[in-house]
Amino acid sequence: MKNVSYKTCFLTIIPLLLSVSFCKLYAQQEANKTSYYCKWCGNKYSSVSSLTSGSCSKNPNGKKHELYEGAEKKQYYCKWCGNKYSSISSLTAGSCSRNPNGKRHEPYEGSEKSQYTCKYCGNKYSSISSLTAGSCSKSPTKRHHPAL
């Protein structure tokens, strides 16, 4: 009888310990990956709600920060001209001669690719800068626009 109760105890304790350590691991990973950036100014926040509650001086459409929905990258490309920057804040600090809507560079939210496709006409280019250099008859802005 002694042996049985020991076994029972053992079997209850182990899954409990495991689930606790998995929870800790998961919480740690969550904490590591949660940085949210404003796509207009590059400010970094720990939650989307804190990001969207603040006002943004660089947002041309409104007053609030807006979430950058792409992944964290080593290099960020402007979706209008293809210039690359090491951070969203340095990208959005400069003015962009090819941006038809505003004056600043805007981060491309897709992943890095070997070929970029125009989402309006389907033409393919090896870089965002070569894609955005030409004019596009099917695009409302008259420029090719990289698909995500």
Ligand SMILES: [Zn+2]
């Ligand atoms: Zn902002």
Ligand SMILES: [Zn+2]
């Ligand atoms: Zn640009």
Ligand SMILES: [Zn+2]
């Ligand atoms: Zn096009």
